[in-house]
Amino acid sequence: MSRNTAEAASREPALDATLPTNGGMGRRDFLKAGGALIVGFSSAAVLADTLLAQGPPGFRMPGPDPTQIDTWLAIHSDNTATVYIGYVELGQGSTTSLLQVSAEELDLDMNQVSTVRVDTKMSPNQGGTYSSSAIARGSPAIRQAAAAARLALLIMAAERLESPADNLIVAKGVVSVAGKPGRSVTYGELIGDKRFDIQITGHERLKPVAEYTLVGSRPPRNDIPGKVRGTYTYLQHVRLPGMLHGRIVRPRGQGAYGLGAKVTSLDETSIAHIPGARVVRKSDFVGVVAPREWDAVRAARELKITWDMPPILPGSDDVYEAMRAEKTFDHVVLQRGDVDAAFGAATPLHTASGTFHCPYQAHACFGPNGALADVRSDSALLICSSQDVYTTRGTVARILGLQPDQVRAQYYEGSGTYGHSCYDDAAQAAAIMSQLAGKPVRLQFMRWDEHGWDPYGPAHVGEVRIAADANGKLVAYQYDGWHHNWAAVETSQQLALGTPAQEWRLGAAQQVNPSDCGGMYAIPNVKLVNHQVDGLKYLKAAWLRSPLDLSFSFASEQTMDELARKLSMDAYAFRRMNIANERWQGVLDAVARAAEWNPRPPASQVSHETVVRGRGIGLGTHLTSYGAAVAEIEVNRETGQVSVKHLYGAIDAGLAVNPAFIENQISGQLVQATSRMLKEEVTFNKTNVTSLDWNSYPILRFEECPEVTPIVVQRIDQRSTGAGEEVMAATAGAIACAFFDATGVHMREFPLTPRRVLAALHRS
Amino acid sequence: MTREVRIRVNGQLKRVESAPDTPLLYVLTDEMHLQGPRFGCGLAQCGSCSVLLDGAEIRSCVTPVAAVNGKSVTTLEGLPRWYAEQKKLSHVPELHPVQQTVIEEQAVQCGYCYNGLIIKAAELLSKNSRPSDQEIRTAMNGHLCRCGSYPRMMKAIRSASEMMRSGTRAAESVETRPGELAVNVAAGESEAAQ
Numbered sequence: 001m002s003r004n005t006a007e008a009a010s011r012e013p014a015l016d017a018t019l020p021t022n023g024g025m026g027r028r029d030f031l032k033a034g035g036a037l038i039v040g041f042s043s044a045a046v047l048a049d050t051l052l053a054q055g056p057p058g059f060r061m062p063g064p065d066p067t068q069i070d071t072w073l074a075i076h077s078d079n080t081a082t083v084y085i086g087y088v089e090l091g092q093g094s095t096t097s098l099l100q101v102s103a104e105e106l107d108l109d110m111n112q113v114s115t116v117r118v119d120t121k122m123s124p125n126q127g128g129t130y131s132s133s134a135i136a137r138g139s140p141a142i143r144q145a146a147a148a149a150r151l152a153l154l155i156m157a158a159e160r161l162e163s164p165a166d167n168l169i170v171a172k173g174v175v176s177v178a179g180k181p182g183r184s185v186t187y188g189e190l191i192g193d194k195r196f197d198i199q200i201t202g203h204e205r206l207k208p209v210a211e212y213t214l215v216g217s218r219p220p221r222n223d224i225p226g227k228v229r230g231t232y233t234y235l236q237h238v239r240l241p242g243m244l245h246g247r248i249v250r251p252r253g254q255g256a257y258g259l260g261a262k263v264t265s266l267d268e269t270s271i272a273h274i275p276g277a278r279v280v281r282k283s284d285f286v287g288v289v290a291p292r293e294w295d296a297v298r299a300a301r302e303l304k305i306t307w308d309m310p311p312i313l314p315g316s317d318d319v320y321e322a323m324r325a326e327k328t329f330d331h332v333v334l335q336r337g338d339v340d341a342a343f344g345a346a347t348p349l350h351t352a353s354g355t356f357h358c359p360y361q362a363h364a365c366f367g368p369n370g371a372l373a374d375v376r377s378d379s380a381l382l383i384c385s386s387q388d389v390y391t392t393r394g395t396v397a398r399i400l401g402l403q404p405d406q407v408r409a410q411y412y413e414g415s416g417t418y419g420h421s422c423y424d425d426a427a428q429a430a431a432i433m434s435q436l437a438g439k440p441v442r443l444q445f446m447r448w449d450e451h452g453w454d455p456y457g458p459a460h461v462g463e464v465r466i467a468a469d470a471n472g473k474l475v476a477y478q479y480d481g482w483h484h485n486w487a488a489v490e491t492s493q494q495l496a497l498g499t500p501a502q503e504w505r506l507g508a509a510q511q512v513n514p515s516d517c518g519g520m521y522a523i524p525n526v527k528l529v530n531h532q533v534d535g536l537k538y539l540k541a542a543w544l545r546s547p548l549d550l551s552f553s554f555a556s557e558q559t560m561d562e563l564a565r566k567l568s569m570d571a572y573a574f575r576r577m578n579i580a581n582e583r584w585q586g587v588l589d590a591v592a593r594a595a596e597w598n599p600r601p602p603a604s605q606v607s608h609e610t611v612v613r614g615r616g617i618g619l620g621t622h623l624t625s626y627g628a629a630v631a632e633i634e635v636n637r638e639t640g641q642v643s644v645k646h647l648y649g650a651i652d653a654g655l656a657v658n659p660a661f662i663e664n665q666i667s668g669q670l671v672q673a674t675s676r677m678l679k680e681e682v683t684f685n686k687t688n689v690t691s692l693d694w695n696s697y698p699i700l701r702f703e704e705c706p707e708v709t710p711i712v713v714q715r716i717d718q719r720s721t722g723a724g725e726e727v728m729a730a731t732a733g734a735i736a737c738a739f740f741d742a743t744g745v746h747m748r749e750f751p752l753t754p755r756r757v758l759a760a761l762h763r764s
Numbered sequence: 765m766t767r768e769v770r771i772r773v774n775g776q777l778k779r780v781e782s783a784p785d786t787p788l789l790y791v792l793t794d795e796m797h798l799q800g801p802r803f804g805c806g807l808a809q810c811g812s813c814s815v816l817l818d819g820a821e822i823r824s825c826v827t828p829v830a831a832v833n834g835k836s837v838t839t840l841e842g843l844p845r846w847y848a849e850q851k852k853l854s855h856v857p858e859l860h861p862v863q864q865t866v867i868e869e870q871a872v873q874c875g876y877c878y879n880g881l882i883i884k885a886a887e888l889l890s891k892n893s894r895p896s897d898q899e900i901r902t903a904m905n906g907h908l909c910r911c912g913s914y915p916r917m918m919k920a921i922r923s924a925s926e927m928m929r930s931g932t933r934a935a936e937s938v939e940t941r942p943g944e945l946a947v948n949v950a951a952g953e954s955e956a957a958q
Contacts, residue, residue, distance in 0.1 A: 091874030227875030230800030230840035415876035671912025705914040
């Protein structure tokens with residue numbers, strides 16, 4: 001009757017990026033900051049233990065009482081169950097997997113369980129769907145609640161069937177007396193649609209992993225058929241009675257985050273000819289509304305408005321120099337041994353070092369974000385794509401001058417968000433517009449709004465140096481990273497209320513990640529330094545799938561291969577001999593085996609043909625899982641075109657609840673990481689962003705897509721961890737190393753566009 | 765006087781209320797409440813709004829509704845019906861073969877782009893029942909997928925092509941021996957877009 005095996009099963013993804021372990025905002029900071037920031041690291045089940053202990057007396061997370069069974073599930077008369085899930089579906093399949101977990105623990109079939117939309121009126125508050133945490137952090141609470149419900153049902157059944165509970169067996173929600181199948185009762189008959197009114201103790205016995213039949217199997221996703229038939233309702237399809245269509249009006253492309261945008265002139269008569277169109281304005285927040293959607297689009301386009309946009313940005317070509325020249329807030333993330341002494345040692349050492357530049361990249365949601373709001377004097381309905389409806393509700397309530405419990409926030413899935421895209425900005429904008437218009441408003445961002453006002457994954461400069469002894473054992477590793485932090489205030493709030501732009505506190509949130517920067521290798525002397533730039537003169541930023549991890553692996557793994565070449569060692573063998581952790585070894589071996597890796601030193605077979613081939617191996621992760629990748633690429637020396645032919649990606653995310661979903665996540669990560677390494681960069685001049693659509697921010701196309709081989713390393717004895725982003729970094733490293741193998745040249749900057757590749761080849 | 769616009773949508777004749785310069789997408793989503801076509805860019809760059817116009821894929825986000833007056837529009841919802849007409853089937857199947865194989869391959873991630881991917885693939889297979897891999901890639905290249913699901917879409921199209929030619933279902937998707945928990949490394953099948 002303990003929780004011993006409780007954590008053993010949980011699972012994977014959340015297509016999205018994260019709050020790092022090494023420094024997100026604490027509850028106290030959140031409260032001090034007025035709640036404008038994101039919380040939600042914890043499942044509701046651990047609330048009582050941790051968050052309450054840190055919060056002020058009497059503080060309780062908003063939402064239904066997480067200690068009650070009824071918060072998590074209901075059993076119906078027809079012997080089915082509704083499971084209330086606090087994590088949102090982002091196309092990663094976590095809704096289906098969490099139902100697998102529930103059905104497993106309740107001894108129901110998959111066709112007996114379903115869930116409802118995430119809604120602050122009824123859903124448990126499990127925090128945000130960040131950090132690939134839906135299974136890792138979401139499933140323990142759901143599993144425990146299901147176990148508590150099963151126990152309660154068994155006690156009821158024991159009384160009804162006049163048999164000791166120990167003598168009862170359950171299958172598909174039918175409880176029967178062992179050996180007497182005729183004496184049975186269904187869950188539905190025991191409690192059908194009535195409340196349990198029973199508290200979860202946390203000590204209810206959980207099913208041992210060895211008895212699992214659903215967890216670890218591959219039932220199909222429950223959201224796919226509707227998406228394929230055209231019956232699935234995305235956020236972009238939702239309509240409210242009596243609503244107006246809304247569009248925001250902003251400069252095309254954001255300027256410096258700290259400045260927002262200032263209206264210098266606005267001529268409302270310029271849209272007088274458009275039927276029913278009018279301006280809604282609050283300070284520098286400007287929108288237009290109209291009864292018909294096309295009229296709102298036209299009004300936003302035709303409104304005569306001018307903006308003050310001071311030219312204070314460094315421009316995308318000079319951003320790295322600018323960041324390196326800044327006075328930074330420096331923070332030693334990790335120090336072990338003495339790196340300087342190790343590099344200065346007299347013993348024969350091989351060293352490699354380099355400086356690497358990594359661009360701003362966009363979430364670039366495929367369907368621009370939007371939201372619907374119906375704001376009244378004493379209440380509001382908010383329909384949005386927030387990954388954390390409770391936090392969004394709190395922020396929107398403050399902006400509207402309402403109490404959080406006067407606002408109901410509902411989640412509808414938009415397109416894949418891959419982190420904190422514009423969904424909160426859109427939710428706030430819709431609420432402000434509805435309040436101003438006095439009617440329900442459906443706000444839809446246009447493509448240039450989404451691309452131009454995205455909180456981008458920040459640009460990064462990495463300086464790395466690594467030393468190995470004559471036998472190839474790593475002895476010292478240093479990584480210095482320059483970047484700014486994530487935005488804590490959304491643009492809509494900034495423009496409407498004049499709230500000053502603010503970043504996450506210094507040292508917190510985005511940092512040099514010890515897991516990627518040498519963390520997979522056994523190295524006695526390590527120093528990791530985070531150099532935080534003040535971001536107010538730069539672009540608005542937020543977490544983008546596997547935040548900065550691609551940048552870290554791009555820099556670190558290329559430097560590892562440079563060392564391997566100096567040692568005349570094979571890249572795989574060199575890594576393997578420096579890994580002590582068997583789970584890192586496991587993914588590395590798995591991916592090497594799948595790719596039929598043949599040992600030879602990197603860049604040892606560089607040919608002088610026009611089209612040269614190379615292969616690279618890389619390691620990386622995001623937080624707690626283990627990722628490894630192999631890339632096979634071609635480089636055309638004349639055109640500078642890089643073509644990724646085949647990628648292999650392996651993830652060990654502990655117990656895989658649904659390996660099929662993880663395979664799909666791995667495939668997507670391999671392809672998206674290719675896109676980010678070969679094509680994606682946010683461009684901007686001194687005034688504003690110039691990446692405003694798919695032509696000015698190209699992503700990987702069908703013809704450019706590599707073949708992919710996903711590998712799930714199943715570990716039934718290990719706690720489930722994230723799988724929605726953990727092979728991105730490894731892929732970035734593998735592609736960069738493959739380029740080095742093909743050409744003998746290191747790429748110091750990505751994306752590997754023809755212009756950049758030709759310049760690098762020319763320099764060498 | 766504006767000329768009245770009438771279009772046939774998924775077999776039904778509809779009178780259009782919107783102004784004639786309104787992009788077809790807004791007519792389909794706002795007036796006819798269809799959820800197949802999806803707003804993606806409004807610039808004809810991504811393909812999420814695609815529909816078939818008399819059997820040819822077009823971008824509804826940049827097509828004024830007046831330009832399709834009197835023509836026949838098929839959306840994702842109407843694909844099975846359109847397929848039945850094409851193939852002169854006695855009844856409308858539940859799904860177009862491409863829809864069926866996309867489900868079987870579990871190709872979708874967020875699924876937002878799948879309106880366009882499926883519409884385009886259906887158009888391709890209606891013209892070329894046995895496309896080569898290169899012909900598939902060329903045909904599909906104007907449709908973007910942010911989630912990176914191209915490799916599985918490739919498999920779904922190949923599989924649908926096979927199904928349409930043989931008249932049989934494609935191979936069942938890999939399933940599920942309940943209870944089986946692989947202890948060792950399981951290398952997934954290669955997913956080929958190349």
